[in-house]
Amino acid sequence: MAEPHRIKGVLAPVVTPVKADYSADMERLIRHCRWILAQHCGLAVFGTNSEANSFSVNERMAMLDALVGSGVDPTRMMPGTGCCALSDTIQLTGHAVKLGCAGVLMLPPFYYKDVSDEGLYRYFSEVTQRIGDARLRIYLYHIPLLSQVPMTLPLIERLFTTYPQTVVGMKDSSGDWSHTKAVLAAFGKSGFDVFVGTEALLLAAMRHGGAGCISATANINPAAIRTLYRDWRNTDADAQQDMLNLVRNAVAKYPMIPALKQVVAHYSGDAAWTRVRPPLTELTAEQVHGLLGDLARRAFTMPGLRPDAASEG
């Protein structure tokens, strides 16, 4: 069974603010992380929605150092550490473990397609053995639409069976509930923690023994998502889920990362938040108008988000 102190609940793949020269804007990142933590959500920094793969391993290590150095609690963090190169993944993962992070969210190597389960097993196995630290907790990151490299059930089973203290869970961003349900049915009762990749599936996941969700929208709507996580057994849970979906659907009509940054920019009054690192691009003026209008009609707010915009980075 899972240790009682394992990280669970709602985590945000924290969007990464950038300065005009596209370097990471640490001041805004730390402030946003603190706001998310204050809503009782955890920090899956360096997720897909963090533009993680648009930053080098050195940049990501420096961000982790700055976050922990600023007092952000590493036991509330599950940084993404899966890169294409075995050596990169080992370096970044080792750094996260050394800093005391609760776990790491690990993409499979995603350049080569049609790789075998045997090859992926060797990859994760090599990472685990090279780190060689009992504190390492790996959450496998299944996001076939972007990685194009799926984590199959036989592969999950082999890794969980071989490294039951280390490969302790996954994030399922397939959006395919039948897949999530199959993973939960197969491994959920053995202490394998399954996070869904969207709060749209949070209630369903909790009813089937899930560990929570790691969702883009937790960057802007963390309190309400966290409330459903806490109250999923309550009679109003389905109504809460419907409310979450309204916000989710308003944002998900647009490219997710620039849309999230636009929402943070608008509700914090800090236009610097809208920047993305190439190859991504900002929303068009028309998209911004549509997105903010939809949210306003839903009376969406981000309470506690610092209203006094910091100076331009």
Added chain:
Amino acid sequence: MAEPHRIKGVLAPVVTPVKADYSADMERLIRHCRWILAQHCGLAVFGTNSEANSFSVNERMAMLDALVGSGVDPTRMMPGTGCCALSDTIQLTGHAVKLGCAGVLMLPPFYYKDVSDEGLYRYFSEVTQRIGDARLRIYLYHIPLLSQVPMTLPLIERLFTTYPQTVVGMKDSSGDWSHTKAVLAAFGKSGFDVFVGTEALLLAAMRHGGAGCISATANINPAAIRTLYRDWRNTDADAQQDMLNLVRNAVAKYPMIPALKQVVAHYSGDAAWTRVRPPLTELTAEQVHGLLGDLARRAFTMPGLRPDAASEG
């Protein structure tokens, strides 16, 4: 029109030998590069078939240093330098330019899918401006099957028009001759150098104004491919192309990277060459038997490949 000294002809995406601990085996890499150069082919180190994305930027820079340090001529090299992260691409590209490489082969950032031409333009534009070195020569790497991020004709045109001295060519690994032909027709006469990604299209490319090919099989069959490049106007060119295809087809039935390494291992008598870095896996015994049998029946040889195997790395 293109400068006369631009790199052209046949280049090998050099397979990267690894030691038992999966680190790059520099001794074998240098030896293999020298053998390819001796067949009058160039070195597209860090290509797809080099397992480039399985190595960190630091590992790739160290390999470049070691190659140039050992006397390998950088003007015969077009290293792959395109990474997911803008910062990684800038660092690795800058290093290649500093070492005097003839050019760099640049993948688009390949984690995010469905990115816009505008976003890709900003990415390549930013790299070009950050490097800020008149010696920089970028060859765009179009390999949609693996990158899942195509380089469209409008994007190529915009980059070539904006940076005519820098974005000077491409490698087309689409395998789609109609696409290659369209690029050649649009930009070939203006000095844009198009390399095809397989020698199976070499003769066709040369007849339409192509610059050569960068092909996996140039790791094992460089002399014959180079001969067709030199002799493409000769009356026996079609017969030469047919002979090249026989070798190509024998290898291409199997996963390309482990197959190439198996062939090098066999014809050099050096079993250490068979190793691949995870997530790739070696060929099965049955595959090895089939591959080597097919090559033997074609009386395939690798003349000059050092027959005395070095000690196990």
